[in-house]
Amino acid sequence: MLNLFDTLKKITNEENIFINEPMAKHTTFHTGGPADYLVTPETIEEMQKLLSLDCEKTIIGNGSNLLVKDGGIRGLVIQLTKYQHYSVEEDIIEATTGMYLAKLSQIAMQAGLANLEFACGIPGTLGGAIMMNAGAYGGEMSNVVLESTFMSEQGKILTITDHEFAYRQSIYQRIGGIILSAKLKLIKGNKDEIKKKMDEYMTARNAKQPISVPSAGSTFKRPEGFFAGKLIEEAGLKGYQIGGAAVSDLHAGFIVNKENATSKDILDLIDYIQKVVFEKYGVKLEPEIKVIGEDL
Numbered sequence: 001m002l003n004l005f006d007t008l009k010k011i012t013n014e015e016n017i018f019i020n021e022p023m024a025k026h027t028t029f030h031t032g033g034p035a036d037y038l039v040t041p042e043t044i045e046e047m048q049k050l051l052s053l054d055c056e057k058t059i060i061g062n063g064s065n066l067l068v069k070d071g072g073i074r075g076l077v078i079q080l081t082k083y084q085h086y087s088v089e090e091d092i093i094e095a096t097t098g099m100y101l102a103k104l105s106q107i108a109m110q111a112g113l114a115n116l117e118f119a120c121g122i123p124g125t126l127g128g129a130i131m132m133n134a135g136a137y138g139g140e141m142s143n144v145v146l147e148s149t150f151m152s153e154q155g156k157i158l159t160i161t162d163h164e165f166a167y168r169q170s171i172y173q174r175i176g177g178i179i180l181s182a183k184l185k186l187i188k189g190n191k192d193e194i195k196k197k198m199d200e201y202m203t204a205r206n207a208k209q210p211i212s213v214p215s216a217g218s219t220f221k222r223p224e225g226f227f228a229g230k231l232i233e234e235a236g237l238k239g240y241q242i243g244g245a246a247v248s249d250l251h252a253g254f255i256v257n258k259e260n261a262t263s264k265d266i267l268d269l270i271d272y273i274q275k276v277v278f279e280k281y282g283v284k285l286e287p288e289i290k291v292i293g294e295d296l
Contacts, residue, residue: 004055004076008039011049016040016082023068023293026060026079028123030214031263032068033296035077042082047178048155050078058292059178061128062100065216070263071294080127080178088113092146093184097127101134104184109198114189115144120198121205123217127179131172132288133165137201141165148182168221168288210248214257219270220285228285229253235276242269267291 008017017039023032035058041047051057056075060066063079086095086104088111095104101119104126108116118139122129130148133141142165149159153176164171172179205211220228232238233252240247241258243265248254255269274285 004037004053007053008037008050012039012041012046016042021077023063023072023077026077027063027066027068027216028214029063029067029216029261029263029266030257031070031261031266032293033070033072033263035073036075038077038079040079040082044151044157044180047078047080047083047151047180050076051151051153051155051178061097061125061131062123064122064124065128065132065134065289067216067263067266067289067291069267069291069293070296073293078178081125083180085181091186091188093186094181095126095184096181097125097179099126100124101126101129105198108184108186109191109194112189112191112194113186114194115139115186116184117194117197117201120201126182130163130179130182131170132168132290133163133170134168137204141170144184144186146183146185149180151178151180153177208251210250210254210256213248215248215254216289218253218288219255220253220273221288223283223285226281226283227253231277231281231283231285232273235273235280237273237276240269240272242272245269247273263293264296 019037020034021038022034024030041050058073058077060079062081080098083096083098086099091113101122101124105116105119118137122134129141130145147159147161151157222228229252237247238252239249244259244261245265246256246258248256255266270287277283277285
């Protein structure tokens with residue numbers, strides 16, 4: 001452990017290194033045990049050196065679609081939220097992985113560029129959004145990503161245009177590595193009309209989603225031919241609680257950290273919802289959130 005700390009100090013500033021860092025501080029669920037080490041690199045060179053280290057490595061963004069188990073994460077967590085740069089040229093925004101998607105939608109609006117309005121309420125980073133092909137209100141990343149640059153696990157920097165996008169899926173879930181940046185191809189639009197659409201989306205989000213309570217967004221993927229939230233509500237599970245985790249009273253598709261939940265509370269509730277919905281409707285709900293780490 002001490003040797004790794006000394007090595008990390010040679011790679012990045014000490015202020016970017018955290019030891020036994022509670023992952024509850026780095027996930028929107030506000031749960032999760034400690035990471036042995038968490039590092040927030042600021043340059044590509046730092047990322048290359050971190051990837052070359054001989055230890056377990058986990059890459060995360062803003063932790064907005066993530067559940068870390070109560071035992072935490074062994075080895076090194078590399079969090080990319082400090083790697084933030086962008087540029088706008090004509091109808092293309094080029095941005096680095098740590099840029100927040102909601103901020104990029106604002107940048108697009110200010111530049112009079114449309115088609116990124118759907119992202120105005122998504123709390124994750126660009127890298128995480130590409131990784132899972134994030135979407136809302138009929139839009140998704142597959143509609144706007146022109147190309148992306150990533151660093152392979154061997155430290156090579158490559159650019160791809162075929163992302164194998166599907167519902168909440170991309171090539172990066174298969175090949176790993178670190179997404180470094182992406183070019184988003186948008187269309188020229190009317191700034192006022194773009195802002196109006198974003199305001200409408202935010203009003204709808206505030207009214208229908210439990211944004212004031214810790215969660216990781218929609219807990220389950222949309223099953224073919226159904227809506228997860230509707231199935232869960234019809235199964236009588238709205239408000240159902242295990243430990244500190246509850247099905248949202250506002251939107252049954254969300255599990256929320258209502259009363260100092262543990263990650264186990266959330267996982268137990270996910271299992272229970274899956275069991276009840278399958279017994280009642282024969283539909284298997286698949287979690288949309290990514291679960292990592294060790295049990296306590």
